[in-house]
Amino acid sequence: MKNLFVLCAILVVSLSSFAQDNYPVGPDQNLTPGALCNRPTEHRYPEQINYCERNVDTQTKKGRFAAYDQQLGFHTRQMNRQDFKIDHYIPLCMGGSNDIKNLWPQYKEVYEITDPLEGLLCEKMAQGKLLQKDAIQIIMRAKNNLSEVPAIFARVQDL
Structure with a gap:
């Protein structure tokens, strides 16, 4: 698990400069609340x-790709489409919707950081150890603060 935290930290640092011009590192609160x-x-x-x-x-x-590019100045459509997925800001397993207000283009180096946390949160919900409202609050914080994901993951794991 320690290796996962180190990998996450390295990915976050490497994302910060490149992502500023090319792709979002988190969902935009206006386009994807x-x-x-x-x-x-x-x-x-x-x-x-x-x-x-x-x-x-x-x-x-x-x-969703067009909206993020045109309204926020990203260049996702000029990048390899295989490097992205359309992410549900509130994951389906947490009761999220397929509505456009819940969708954004997530780059692979971002979802490699957040997807393990999503799975863990939903597992804790299934075990009755975490309420939906709390899981949503946690995943939203994580998707908007990638550098916090390792610490959040560790806390959730201890539930």
């Missing part, structure tokens, strides 16, 4: 949170 699932296909965890199946079409994905 987050949204919860309001048309669930099922309910999950002891808390019975709404769960929406993944359903983001190609046009919506292209639109």
